[in-house]
Amino acid sequence: MTSPAATPVRARSFADRARRCGPWLAVAPFLIVMLAGLVLPVVALASGAFEGDSFKTSLNSGYRGAFWGSIKLSVVCAVLGAGVGLLVARAVLAGGTVLRRLVLTASGVLANFGGVPLAFMFIASIGNAGIVTGLLRDWTGLDLAGSPFSLYQFGGLAVVYLYFLVPLMVIVIAPALDGVRAEWAEAAENLGASRWQYWRHVAGPLLAPPVMAGALLLFCGSLSAFATAQAMVGATVPLVTLQIANALSGNVSADNAGVGAALAIEMIVLVAVVMAAYWTIERRTARWLR
Template identity: 85%
Template structure:
């Protein structure tokens, strides 16, 4: 009986196809990255340096510097508060388990993606100057929230609105890390005479610190890049880089600084890239420790 041999050319073709399979499967994603991220970034670079360094200097000075500091301040405050509240909520929910866990995690997945103008309208209609809750509090207690120290249309109000979607995002990010902290570790520490505080300070704390930091960095990026909610709520009341970019795109810049919008956008890309690089580094270390 004669056994037909597979042609060498066919074997080499299928071998190359198997080797190229992973690249072909991610080719659509790479194409989207090229069209939606790399090419626009290159175009921003040309636009930002089209007039030499004058547009870059303008983006780092004057009112644009104030907007940069405003965005950084807002992002830091939202990241710290969102990480702390999300960590506490996730720990309480995961400890409860059962139906509560499923409900909160499902709701967090929805609320983490709820933002923009609808979110701003919801808060304005609820606790704005003419909101439903504001009117009820005024009618029942005589306290006028609209004339109090808190204002929804200032920095504190913007932080409150941002936390509405940042805290659920933190819950989603930190939940796998909390699940990775095993009960046996706490029991072993107790058997060795460690107190609860010592367990969290010496065992669980160092293990959870990297994912908490990574989650805080992710919230920082989310706050830094958010635009529609701030535009609908505060307009120009709170100086933010994203609002300045919108003004540049709408033509509200001087004629000799037409590239200032590109410089501001490039500035944001550099900031977010640095933060995300740190985030990915921390995530890799966390994944290795919690295996």
């Protein structure tokens, strides 16, 4: 027969076990989605990538050129997006509350606006037969279709990418700018420091890590973008995401599925390395701005 004193002990042990398992049960749906949507596809890609000479073929000149094209585009978009986003966020946070809420809300929407709709918007506005192109030609005589700038080349694709990368940078860098207190500038001024010395020795070192982290995030975003580039440039600009799509869909050769899987694995490794650097910088930034 169980003693009365044993019942509370068992109840407490059951409550302790439930308390320990509670967080795991709460994140179980997320872990299941991650397993089905990320882990299993990566395992399937890896099994296909190691068949035959897929990795060796993926390092040939054509695929290697696509990799360098994606990296070059991502670096340009990351640097420009980080710089412009920092300036926009700085100007917005210096304004009023209404402007801040309006721009941050719009940035949250625009940062997720991509794919074919974004490509169609730019083609319909400043493409060769776009509305803005026609209005400029009729009103000012400026013909964008005959200018060195082309929406369907490297520079045009970078401009389109910046449309959603700059708002993303605004969202990422705004908390870091909020962490730079106005009292620090006042203290530096009272100690005789110039504005340049304040940014050089105080605000600059504090903002450099979050800016670098934001640039890495933009790099990953532009590196993995696919639908916008496919709708706009096709094969005009060599990009690894387009090469993966062509290989997996059999547009090049029926035996290229393994090459597409190898390219995808290489992309995953590159993005994982960049994101590891991003998380490291973010952790240090959060510690410094407390």
